[in-house]
Amino acid sequence: MEFAKPLPEYLVKRYQGWKATTYAENKSWYKRLAEDGQHPRAMVISCCDSRVHVTSIFGADQGEFFIHRNIANLVPAYAADGKQHGTSATVEYAVTALKVAHIVVLGHSSCGGVQGCFDMCEGHAPELDEKTSFVGRWMDILRPGYERLAPGEPKDRLRALEKEAVLVSLENLMTFPFVKSAVEDGMLSLHGLWNHIGEGSLECYDPGAKAFVAV
Template sequence: MANFPDRLIQGYKEFTSSALETERARYKELAEKGQNPSVLIIACCDSRAAPETIFSAGPGELFVVRNVANLVPPYAPDGNHHSTSAAIEFAVKGLGVKDIVVMGHGRCGGIQAALSNDGSKLDEGDFIGKWMSLLAPVAEQVAATESVMTPAERQNALERVSIRKSVHNLRDFPYISEMEKDGSLNLHGAWFDISTAELWVMNGETGDFTRAES
């Protein structure tokens, strides 16, 4: 285990001496019967916004997909690799989830980069710029409000607009669209404010966000 992060080893020791004692039977059941989560959450890979922590979920309760800025790409069954789309397909067709939640969060670095005027923050790697280009059209619209909105207001707006965009992209997946229409699958949007730990839930009809009861 040379050079393996000590923080992880210490965390594992804490896990085996505390949480595992109460969850041991649950892990055994999951190993024997497999997972059966009813909810898929598409979240950002930001370390401050872990769905399992926010929703107090135990092992096997949530199927979580995390990527930069919690984006859902358009339906595009081509020859390229599509990690997020593959995970969505597995969750819906393989696991039979009943709800899909796209969850964004405040202070998102990917969203901030998408609003950067010169785009330099998106040009430093081989993949991030291409990935965040999925938001380019709506990012340009939000950026155009510079004369009437502060930078923080614009970022907050794009964080929520991007959630609506991703929910819209989910409906481009034929099987998701069909299942939503027949009532066997529900699509949701949510936004987590890191600074206040408040959860805001999107109204499916209006697209507005309202604070969830704590």
């Protein structure tokens, strides 16, 4: 572990500033959270992309959202095969231990992971087809979304695939027995969102319209 490095000074300074302001002003709340544990009302599944800030968009404070972030906000289908499934573990913990009331899947524009999947499926990214490509194998989850894209201009199909990443994840969530039963019991609701980073717009999947509509 001799490779581990100290925290860069500018982050130390910023942390100290946070401690003296945000923390100091909210100390009682942080102490409560530490003693009573978390009771988040929602789980959010979003992308790792540095441009996506779900806590900012929804004005969320500590304790409000249980947040899983991975490449392209994907949830794989249920597979209780005894293997390591990090995303499935987050869903299991949120629904069975924390009993969240909502799961929000948040997609976004200009997603590098979705772009990679698109290129791979079009045959333009052989390196992602390699067995050793972690990104490629992870993006396989989205292949069913690619298969059902309507014909059209590449940029329109790519945009549609970003939204499919949300829909595929919602569908896969329902393959988890504990998710399905909680939804059917009215204890859990699922929501699909897509954020345009440059425009700051937000769209929500509307099952009536079978489309994403502006919030």
